[in-house]
Amino acid sequence: MHSRLAKFAIGQVVRHRIYPFRGVIFDVDPQFSNTDDYWFSIPEHIRPSKDQPFYHLLAENDESSYVAYVSEQNLVEDETGEPVTHPQAQLIFESFGSGQYKLRPRISH
Structure with a gap:
């Protein structure tokens, strides 16, 4: 598989294109890096290509985090x-300003 550069950055707030949730990115995989069970749990009609960046989000909707x-x-x-308002955001990020979170120094890599 050929991976490409990520469009979004760690600390950036994003929202899902289809489902009503938003979140802050805390990690990025250059291509799909989860289990086959997870892959097949995605409805086939909206299952994305594995050959693209995948993002780990602290996500929230109107009901939960x-x-x-x-x-x-x-x-x-x-x-x-x-x-x-995700409760774990303050554990990973030290501040928020201009629409972007800043990682805590001890977590940066």
Whole structure:
């Protein structure tokens, strides 16, 4: 598989193109790197190509907070300028400003 550069960055707030949730990116895989069970759990009619970046998000919707694993093609930039309210965001990121989170120094790699 050929991987390409990620369009979105760690600390960036994004939203899902189809489903009503948004989140902050805390890790990026250059291509799909989850289990086959996870892959086949995605409905076939919306299952994305594995040959693209996949993002780990601290995600939230109107009802809950959770961790999501989303293909690049299914993400768009969140234009609200608002931080996420995910309870784990403060553990990974030290601050939020201008629509972007800044990683805590001890987590940077």
